[in-house]
Amino acid sequence: MSNTRADILAAARGILSEHSLADLTMRRLATDLGVRPNALYWHFPNKQTMLAALADDILATVPGPTPDIDWLTDVHRLATDMRLALLAVPDSAEVVSSAWASGLAERGMETSIADVALRGGLPERAATGLATAICQLTIGLTIEEQTRTQMERLGVTGPSGRLFDEEFEAALAVILDGARFRSGGEST
Amino acid sequence: MSNTRADILAAARGILSEHSLADLTMRRLATDLGVRPNALYWHFPNKQTMLAALADDILATVPGPTPDIDWLTDVHRLATDMRLALLAVPDSAEVVSSAWASGLAERGMETSIADVALRGGLPERAATGLATAICQLTIGLTIEEQTRTQMERLGVTGPSGRLFDEEFEAALAVILDGARFRSGGEST
Numbered sequence: 001m002s003n004t005r006a007d008i009l010a011a012a013r014g015i016l017s018e019h020s021l022a023d024l025t026m027r028r029l030a031t032d033l034g035v036r037p038n039a040l041y042w043h044f045p046n047k048q049t050m051l052a053a054l055a056d057d058i059l060a061t062v063p064g065p066t067p068d069i070d071w072l073t074d075v076h077r078l079a080t081d082m083r084l085a086l087l088a089v090p091d092s093a094e095v096v097s098s099a100w101a102s103g104l105a106e107r108g109m110e111t112s113i114a115d116v117a118l119r120g121g122l123p124e125r126a127a128t129g130l131a132t133a134i135c136q137l138t139i140g141l142t143i144e145e146q147t148r149t150q151m152e153r154l155g156v157t158g159p160s161g162r163l164f165d166e167e168f169e170a171a172l173a174v175i176l177d178g179a180r181f182r183s184g185g186e187s188t
Numbered sequence: 189m190s191n192t193r194a195d196i197l198a199a200a201r202g203i204l205s206e207h208s209l210a211d212l213t214m215r216r217l218a219t220d221l222g223v224r225p226n227a228l229y230w231h232f233p234n235k236q237t238m239l240a241a242l243a244d245d246i247l248a249t250v251p252g253p254t255p256d257i258d259w260l261t262d263v264h265r266l267a268t269d270m271r272l273a274l275l276a277v278p279d280s281a282e283v284v285s286s287a288w289a290s291g292l293a294e295r296g297m298e299t300s301i302a303d304v305a306l307r308g309g310l311p312e313r314a315a316t317g318l319a320t321a322i323c324q325l326t327i328g329l330t331i332e333e334q335t336r337t338q339m340e341r342l343g344v345t346g347p348s349g350r351l352f353d354e355e356f357e358a359a360l361a362v363i364l365d366g367a368r369f370r371s372g373g374e375s376t
Contacts, residue, residue: 048339048344097328097331097332097335098335100332101331101332101333101335101336101339102335102336102339102344102345103336103345103348125358125361126358126361126362128355128358129355129357129358129359129360129361129362130359130362132325132329132355132356132358132359133321133325133359133360133362133363135328136324136325136328136329136359137320137321137324137325137328139328140285140323140324140325140327140328140329140331141320141324141328143285143289143328143331144285144288144289145289147285147286147289147290148289148290148291151236151289151290156236156290157290157291160291167316167317167320168320169317170313170314170316170317170320171317171318171320171321171324172317172321173313173314173317173366174314174317174318174321174363174366174367174370175321175362175363175366176366177365177366177367177369177370178361178362178363178364178365178366178367178369179362179366180369181365181366181368181369182362182365
């Protein structure tokens with residue numbers, strides 16, 4: 001029987017890893033933790049608040065900006081690290097999307113990317129546009145990949161044959177070229 | 189009592205418009221159409237096949253490439269028309285994401301954007317990367333916006349104050365600059 005905030009988030013990750021987002025209910029969490037549902041509401045007033053904390057927790061594994069490397073290299077690194085953090089927890093891209101929609105999560109990834117871009121010399125609208133383009137590519141494509149994984153796990157379909165990593169890298173390259181263009185840099 | 193393929197897709201749109209994706213079941217569709225569930229399976233072997241047809245149907249409202257206008261202008265138009273088509277049907281961005289994940293939908297938007305970019309002189313990897321970046325921005329951001337709309341409709345939360353159109357345009361501008369950069373064009 002265990003019921004700290006960290007215990008609840010660890011149990012939530014466990015349900016996503018072993019089952020799916022559809023199984024992640026407050027009741028199921030309480031059962032897995034061996035506590036009564038009411039005990040969870042001491043930490044989180046409702047499910048949306050728990051999901052927002054879970055989204056922040058999953059993305060908190062991404063190291064922040066690294067000021068001593070080239071800014072475009074750092075943006076590329078933030079994007080790929082964000083994708084890896086999502087891929088580590090099944091259905092987490094949908095959790096993050098929902099948490100960002102609720103307005104209860106921190107959206108720290110967007111802030112980090114925009115900050116690095118501003119430091120790199122991009123105008124503010126381009127910096128926030130870059131952050132949106134990268135975060136939505138990462139979340140959108142990973143929702144597709146994780147949905148596909150669940151379909152394959154349930155035996156609804158076989159392997160897709162899609163190379164999601166390559167789809168991600170090709171799209172990210174175009175977005176980073178847009179950032180380079182705006183900052184007056186040269187192609188690589 | 190009505191049960192053509194078009195009737196089923198129209199009823200599915202109706203359920204999304206008046207309720208939500210969670211309410212879109214084969215049983216509910218049959219009830220709304222006044223037929224037995226088995227009658228639907230004559231047109232669609234399962235729910236995933238119906239959702240794929242619905243996704244294709246929603247995006248079929250987007251006019252195809254327009255060869256007589258500047259290619260970057262046409263890509264911008266395809267992106268904004270895709271977004272408008274999704275915004276016209278509640279929860280449709282999640283339907284399209286799921287349908288693309290299943291591999292049962294046509295993904296014609298990606299093909300159209302990549303074709304226009306190839307005609308504009310982009311190398312193949314950049315053309316497909318551009319299509320991925322735009323489609324995932326559109327789907328990802330619209331999933332967030334439509335999720336938020338449902339939360340507001342259910343009274344879970346008040347208005348977000350976010351300007352989704354502006355977030356979309358700022359991100360799209362960066363992506364299109366990447367395409368312009370790759371094609372050797374100049375900034376506007």
